[in-house]
Amino acid sequence: MSTRHAFRTTMGATMLDPSRTLFRLWAPSCDDVSLQIEDGQPPLPMRKDAEGFFECIAPVGAGTRYRYRIGPDLLVPDPASRAQPDDVHGPSMVVDPNAHEWRSTQWTGRRWEETVIYEVHVGLAGGFRALCDDLPRLAALGVSAVELMPLSEFPGGRNWGYDGVLPYAPESSYGTPDDLKTLIDTAHRIGLMVFLDVVYNHFGPDGNYLAQYAAPVFRAGSHTAWGQAIDFSVPQVRTYFLDNALYWLMEYRFDGLRLDAVDAITERDWLVELLMRVRSTVEPGRRVHLMLENRNNDADLLRCGFDAQWNDDGHNVLHVLLTGETEGYYGNFETGTARELATVLRDGFLFQGQVEPVTGAPRGSPSGDLPATSFILFLQNHDQTGNRAFGERLDVLADPRALRAAYVLLLLSPQIPMLFMGEEWGSTRPFLFFTSHNEALGHIVRDGRRRELSAFSYFSDPRKCETIPDPNDPATFEASRLLQSDRLSTAAQDRINLTTRLLALRAQWIIPRLRGAHALDAQAVGPAAVMARWRMNDDAILTILLNLGAAPVTDIPPCADRLLCAIPPREVAEEHLPAYGVRVFMTEGAHG
Known part of the structure; x- marks a missing residue:
């Protein structure tokens, strides 16, 4: 297997040899485009073809900084830039993808059933190199995949990543392209997969020049919740994003992609095309995973x-049961019943075509035939934590005894578990929404966020809206930063030990049996208690009894199976499930 990897993209700067580079830009809205090398030389004219591509070959190599001159007065970065050392408005830089020699040459990925995801914001982790140093700790916990929030170059140095405007350029404030490759290479050498969250449904508002030279990128008159809708019916647009996905997988060797909010992409066939292209391009024997x-x-x-979808329904049901909150989208789960929890444990989705109370519109399709591993379950993530006004985590909001029981369900359920950074030690630091926009846009974002949150009852008093942290204030970012010292308390160490123990149980008893596992049944056995069973691939039966309520549940059918976990320790009668209790059993199958 090659120790150097490059993927030739349709657009952007492609090195032909050390002293020659091909530059290619799709600018159908322009008649004239030239290449401006940042060395004081006159611009080089670019030739236009019938599809609207401009191209030229320049006698330059790696490290060269350049922009495209659009008309007499506008210089723009390359929309397929591989590096942006000076942020979204600065020049792009030619990168030699073969400069990095990969050391993990035998890595072919891991089976999907082995996946335990850890979602992380690279900026809060200190950048690519600092996160690289933290990988052994995550591997020791039992995590098998690190999922990075979006890396596309965004304005400034503080952002969740969903305001990216240059999807091929790793965010420069986190490190260089080679720093990112070193992070992935290191992860592979210690057995960790690395996934990337990619945003193909919109571009951010600052540094997005596309409309000025490639207007067909956007569908006229159509918008998403975050900006102009992208027109995936245009062949060049489809290619731009297909190339991007393959670029991350083939050149950077990511083990998978999480596609953000694909419901905002109206051309569903493009998603299928992406799936087919990935499966046909990735090397035989290499495992690459695609999540939605x-x-x-x-x-x-x-x-x-x-491979799977983030199971928002599962999270939302559990959140309502744990906190009692029913405003906003949690209004779709306001009954907060164990019956709803049983449905998501059995079928994956709660909404399978029913009308949502909040929107009054039907949502979803039947999912009960899918294997349990088609669903990624989580108690916290960047969205459901960070979209709160004050970014509170569940360790601040929920009864710790109920949360501990739900944590056992998360890590021992056959659905694929995902942890959010800091969750493994019960962090109580907030994860806030933060940006580093220019002053004018920063004010718009701050005021818009406060206006949106004013719909919640707590903020009906406008004075309370003024207390919502300003996303553009550097202090908002710093308040979200996790500190190593946070992990040293007794409570933090107890959670770390619990995480390690549960993931060891998962590795020993569940993962080997997980491929193709299906739910047999799930039912409510109390107001906040469920009993769920899954048939594993060797005919073993996994049973989880969970009680998130403050009262014990009686008349539970006795289990003579192997007890894998009991919290609190089993001291009461077999037919009782204590308050905030959880029991996990495995009945050996024919091949057990």
Whole structure:
């Protein structure tokens, strides 16, 4: 296997040899485009073809900084830039993808069933190199995949990543392209997969010049919740994003992609095309995984080959049960019943075509036939934590005894578990929404966020809205930063030990049996208690009894199976499930 990896993209700067580079820009809205090398030389004219591509070959190599001159007065970065050392408005830089020699040459990935995801914001982790140093700790916990929040170059140095405007350029404030490759290479050498969250449904508002030279990128008159809708019916647009996905997988060797909010992409066939292109391009024997965030609960996309979907329904049911909150989208789960929890444990989705109370519209499709591993379950993530006004984590909001029981469910359920950075030690630091926009845009974002949150009852008093942290204030970012010292308390160490123990149980008893595991049944056995059973691939039966309520549940059917976990320790009668209790059993199958 090659120790150097490059993927030739349709657009951007492609080195032909050490002293020659091909530059290619799709600018169908322009008649004239030239290449401006940042060395004081006159611009080089670019030739236009019938599809609207401009190209030229320049006698330059790696490290060269350049922009495109659009008309007489506008210089723009390359929309397929591989590096942006001076942020979104600065020049792009030619990168030699073969400069990095990979050391993890035998790595072919891991099976999907082995996946335990740890979602992390690279900026809060200190950048690519600092996160690289933290990888052994995560591997020791039992994590098998680190998922990075979006890396596309965004304005400034503080952002969640969903305001990116240059999807091929790793965020420069986190480190260089080679620093990112070193992070992935190091992860592979210690057995960790690395996933990347990619945003193909919109571009951020600052540094987005596309409309000025490639207007067909956007569908006229159509908007998403975050900006102009992208027109995936245009072949060049489809290619731009297909190339981007393959670029991250082939050149950077990511082990998988999480596609953000694909419900905002109206051309569903493009998603299927992306799936097919990835499967046909990745080397034989190499395991690469594709995950969706999809509010539409489109189960057919999972049937056609996507590995899994973030299970927002599962999170939302658990959140309501743990906190009692029912405002906003939690209003769709206001009953907060064990019956709803049983449904998501059995079928994956709660909404499978029913009408949502909040929107009054039907959502979802039947999902009960899918294997449990088609769903990624979580108690916390960047969205559901960071979209709160004050970014509170569940360790601040929920009864710690109920949260501990739910944590056992998360890590021992056959659905794929995901932890959010700091969750493994019960961090109580907030994860806030933060940006580093220019002053004018920063004010718009701050005021818009406060206006949106004013719909919640707590903020009905406008004076309380003024207490919502300003996303553009550097202090908002710093308040979200996790500190190593946070892990040293007795409570933190107890959570770390619990995490390690539960993931060891998962590795020993569940993962070897997980491929193709399906739910047998799940039912409410109390107001906040469920009993769920899954048939594993060797015919073993996994049973989880969970009680998130403050009262014990009686008349539980006795289990004579192997007890894997009991919290609190089993001291009461077999037919009782204590308050905030959880019991996990495994009945050996024919091949057990």
